[in-house]
Amino acid sequence: MVSGGSILPRLADLALAHARPVLLVTLVVAIAAAILGAGVGDRLDPYEATDPATQSAKTTTAIEHATGLEAGVGFLVLLSAPGDGVRAGVYAPAIRARVERIVRIVRMDPAVGWVGSYLDGGGGAFVSRAGTMTYVAARFRSASPKRRQDEARSLTARLRGIAGVRLGGSAVAFAWGNRVVQEDLRRSELLALPVLMVLLLVFFGGLVAPLLPLILGGLSIVLSELALRLASDVSSISIFTLSLVSLLGLGLAIDYSLLILSRFREELRSSHGEVPVALRRTMLSAGRTVCFSAMTVAAALAVLLVFPEHYFFSMGLGGALVVLCSGACALLVLPALLALLGDRVNALALTPSWPGLHGRRRVRETADAAQTERSAGEVGEGCWYRLAMFVMRHPAPVALLATTVLIALALPFTAIKLTTTNPSTLPLSASARQVSDALERDFARDPARTALILTNNARSGQLIRYRAQLQQLPDVSHLSAPQRLSSRLTALEVTPATPALSPATGGLVRRIRGLHPPFPAGVTGETAAFLDLQSSLASHLPLALALVIAVTTIALLLMTGSVVLPLKTLLMNALTVCAAYGILVLVFQDGNLQGLLGYESPGAIDIAQPVIMLAVVLGLSTDYGVFLLDRIREYHHDGLSNEQAVALGLQRTGRIITSAALLFCVAVGSSLTSQIVEVKEVSLGVAAAILIDATIVRSLLVPALMRLLGDRNWWHPHILTNSVLSRTHIESAAPGRGRLP
Numbered sequence: 001m002v003s004g005g006s007i008l009p010r011l012a013d014l015a016l017a018h019a020r021p022v023l024l025v026t027l028v029v030a031i032a033a034a035i036l037g038a039g040v041g042d043r044l045d046p047y048e049a050t051d052p053a054t055q056s057a058k059t060t061t062a063i064e065h066a067t068g069l070e071a072g073v074g075f076l077v078l079l080s081a082p083g084d085g086v087r088a089g090v091y092a093p094a095i096r097a098r099v100e101r102i103v104r105i106v107r108m109d110p111a112v113g114w115v116g117s118y119l120d121g122g123g124g125a126f127v128s129r130a131g132t133m134t135y136v137a138a139r140f141r142s143a144s145p146k147r148r149q150d151e152a153r154s155l156t157a158r159l160r161g162i163a164g165v166r167l168g169g170s171a172v173a174f175a176w177g178n179r180v181v182q183e184d185l186r187r188s189e190l191l192a193l194p195v196l197m198v199l200l201l202v203f204f205g206g207l208v209a210p211l212l213p214l215i216l217g218g219l220s221i222v223l224s225e226l227a228l229r230l231a232s233d234v235s236s237i238s239i240f241t242l243s244l245v246s247l248l249g250l251g252l253a254i255d256y257s258l259l260i261l262s263r264f265r266e267e268l269r270s271s272h273g274e275v276p277v278a279l280r281r282t283m284l285s286a287g288r289t290v291c292f293s294a295m296t297v298a299a300a301l302a303v304l305l306v307f308p309e310h311y312f313f314s315m316g317l318g319g320a321l322v323v324l325c326s327g328a329c330a331l332l333v334l335p336a337l338l339a340l341l342g343d344r345v346n347a348l349a350l351t352p353s354w355p356g357l358h359g360r361r362r363v364r365e366t367a368d369a370a371q372t373e374r375s376a377g378e379v380g381e382g383c384w385y386r387l388a389m390f391v392m393r394h395p396a397p398v399a400l401l402a403t404t405v406l407i408a409l410a411l412p413f414t415a416i417k418l419t420t421t422n423p424s425t426l427p428l429s430a431s432a433r434q435v436s437d438a439l440e441r442d443f444a445r446d447p448a449r450t451a452l453i454l455t456n457n458a459r460s461g462q463l464i465r466y467r468a469q470l471q472q473l474p475d476v477s478h479l480s481a482p483q484r485l486s487s488r489l490t491a492l493e494v495t496p497a498t499p500a501l502s503p504a505t506g507g508l509v510r511r512i513r514g515l516h517p518p519f520p521a522g523v524t525g526e527t528a529a530f531l532d533l534q535s536s537l538a539s540h541l542p543l544a545l546a547l548v549i550a551v552t553t554i555a556l557l558l559m560t561g562s563v564v565l566p567l568k569t570l571l572m573n574a575l576t577v578c579a580a581y582g583i584l585v586l587v588f589q590d591g592n593l594q595g596l597l598g599y600e601s602p603g604a605i606d607i608a609q610p611v612i613m614l615a616v617v618l619g620l621s622t623d624y625g626v627f628l629l630d631r632i633r634e635y636h637h638d639g640l641s642n643e644q645a646v647a648l649g650l651q652r653t654g655r656i657i658t659s660a661a662l663l664f665c666v667a668v669g670s671s672l673t674s675q676i677v678e679v680k681e682v683s684l685g686v687a688a689a690i691l692i693d694a695t696i697v698r699s700l701l702v703p704a705l706m707r708l709l710g711d712r713n714w715w716h717p718h719i720l721t722n723s724v725l726s727r728t729h730i731e732s733a734a735p736g737r738g739r740l741p
Contacts, residue, residue: 008291008331012283015335016276022336030219037226041182044232044239045146046174047421049311049608054532055513059454059522064142066485069113071524073447074148075138076169077102077159078435082132089131090118098162102136105158111151114139128442135439137447140171144236149174168435173423176430177676178239184674185246192250192670196663200254203659209261209345212337213663216329217253223329224249224322231317236310241318243679244612247671247686249322251664252297252623256330258660259627260286264338265346266652275342279335287331289630292559293623294327299551300619303544304612308536315612323619384654384699388647391700392707399704402696403575409692410578412585419501419604420530422448427675428600440499445478448500448526451509453492454485456520463490466517470494475508500526530607537611548615552622559626560633563716568705569629572697573621580617580689581610588681597684599677609681616682617689624661624693628653628702642713646706654699661694 015022050057063071079102081095089095099117107115116137118126127134138155140148152171159165193214200210224245231237263286267278301323304316338345391398419425423436439446453470455463463482470492471479478495485491494512498504505527512523549570556566584605587593591601632649636642668690671683706713 008283008287009280011287011331012276012280012335015332015339016279019336019339022332023340026219026333026336030222033222033226037222037229040225040229040232041178041185041239041242043229044178044241045144045236045310045314046149046177047238047240047311048145048236049309049420049533050529051308051532051536053308054529054536055522056524056528056532059452059524060529062454062489062522063452063485063491063524066489067113068142069139070142070148071452072139072170072450072526073116073137074140074169074171075106075112075152075155076167076172076435076439076447077106077136077138078133078166078168078438079135079162080133080164080166090127090134091131095134098164099134099136102159102162102165106136106138106155109151109155109158111140111143111147112138112155113141125443125445128438129444130442133438133442135435135443138169145171145174146236149178166431166435166438168423168432168439170423172435173426173430173432176426176432180675181239181242181679184671184676184679185242188670188673189246189250191673192667195666195670196250196254199659199663199666203258203663204261206346208341209265212261212334212345213254213257215337216257216326216334217250217667219333220253220322220326220329221246221249223325224318227321227325228318235317236314237318238311238314240311240679241314243671243674243682244315244616245318245322247668247683248319248616249326250667252294252323252326253329254663254667255623255627255660256290256294256326257334258656258663259290260330260334261338261345262286262656268343273343275339279339282338283331283335285630285634287335289626290327290330292555292630293626294323294330296552296555296622296626297619298323298327299555300548300622301615303547303551304615306544306547307540307611309533311608312611316615319616382651385647385651387654387699388650388703389643391703392643392646395704395707398700399708402701402704405696406575406579406692406701410575410582412583412590413578413581415589416581416585416610417589417604418534418607419602420533420607421678422501422526425602425606425677427677429675445495446500449477449496449498449505451494451496451505451512451523451525451528453494453512454522454524455490455492455517457488458490458517458519458521462518466515466521467492469515469517470512473508473511475504496527501530502527506531533607537607541611544611544615548618552618556622556626556629557716560629560714561716562714564709564713565629568709568713569622569625572701572705573618573625573693576621576689576693576697577614577617579692580613580685583688584609584613584681584685587684588677597672597680599680602677606678606681609678609685612682613685613689616686620664620686620690621693621697624657624690624698625702627657627660628698632706636714642711643707646703650699650703657694657698661690664690 060071079090079095079098081089081092090099099119103115103117103119106112116126118134140151148171152169153175156167156172156175159167196214197210200213201207204210228237228241228245260282264278264282267281268275271277271281298320301319302316304312304319307313423432426433428434436448439448455466458466467479467482470476475497476494477497480493483491496505496508509523509528509531552570553566556569557563587597588601589603589605594601628649631653632645635645635648640648665687668683668687672680674680674683
């Protein structure tokens, strides 16, 4: 753990002695990162959430090795024909000629290894019930999802001019997602920046200070995108990581900048405008808080690395990188900016209430402001002070009420239904969604439903008996003849009578796996992969939770010197997460706010988003907890009672935490304009959690529980008294600061 008594003062001295060189190097690095990281989205991979150790993944790999083709149909061309009857529909000479042209174009693509259509004699499978639609199916040669996505994009361009054609399949959906994620990011950032600037102007009351958080946010984002660009050369990084990087980069840069800027302005007043003294004190206090926060949040997100799926690995890596970049910018670049600006950070003030309107004279005139604020707090002035004292006069009722509200918000979480990313979750305007809906609604057999069974060393008689068992299972619509893939491997295709990913289809897959034939057999397909993903997440989640709990506990223990406060923080964080999950279910699963947020409810929550939210929300909740608890610790360390420390801590940080939460929600909420429902889910969930944490938890529940526990808040085992724990507190105390900051 970084010691506040060693590195942070040196960073302050570096900023004071070499502010211009530090900023010049930063500018050069930022320009290089922007150039080298440009177009990073085109290099990132599509959504890929498969555990290689699961049955569906192993079966898919075996099929691809045996055939040289992807296991399922990755590219679909849906052709609509006018007319009501079969002869006037897809079998009309003009339509048949169009189908032949489509087949010819698709077969000419070297990336395609198999093409199927009604021209091959499989009319029942490839023609709609009404005879007015048909589709051409293609399977790409074995390649990475990124390669298939790029091939689908190329093939799409060659088919674009054919009338009545709509394109679908997983590869087309991936290509659509790659493009839309980048478009959505640009739009959300353009929407968020003006709003953030206005709110920062209101918060700081000047024109200079509000620019600093936005500068740091942009810097952390370009640095993180460069890191992702480099990481994509050695590993699979999901395109959705860009959304998380943008969300956290801007939000955390604002959080950390607000904390340091506010403390610097406060220290500038109390030090008679002496910039070196103010900056050193700021780094030893707010800088220490940022350091703890950044490492804790980064560690919480890095916990996602324990999941074997590429998607979670990407999110964990990208999230940890952007948090560390935001923290580094706040601790390296912002001090240099403050050292260079000095009291001019308050320049161009819009109201006379802020120091800096009249230069250094104004700063010196308010030299005793810190002591005045302390006295005001002690006599009951300040809205946050009064709120804290009110709560601590009625701690039990307030704690009970706040907990009841959080539990009520969390109740819908008990009815959560899960799904996974698939074409049916895309907006209606996406062609892949239109094709998926048409196949599900109008065709007897939908390739997405198919459960593919791979058998190994099965003899002819055994296969016959096995097929008979399969035919007797409920919800089986069609069972193919055995297809020999190699001397040992034989495949069977089972088409369920129910939609893919539905509970009934999931039950069918489980029954197939439960037959236990006298030879090895594996099941793959969209539904089988989803069931395996559920199992994989359930098996790895306990380890992830244990690591998050350990990281949070250790960080808060070192920061506060208390064993009780970390445990209490974990409990409140858990309530916040569950409440956010409940809101997610109410909005996206139950379909509330569809018109306002511009989405169509899939009737379930994407299974990946609660896991991502768990890491993000636990990290950010701890982030705001660190802001408040570290200030309370300062006052308690200076000898104030538990109640006074809590009240003054909330008085000094309440406005900062609330403002930071509001600004973070603007940065996060701008992603609600995304066309991708999964992005909307995580954006709304994180925003809801932040608001809950900054209001109900930090303003009500924390002071209530601090009052109920009293001095027991600061208890720790005697063995830690002379350990590195106490040394950390001694080192972090600002030199020469016996009084309150």
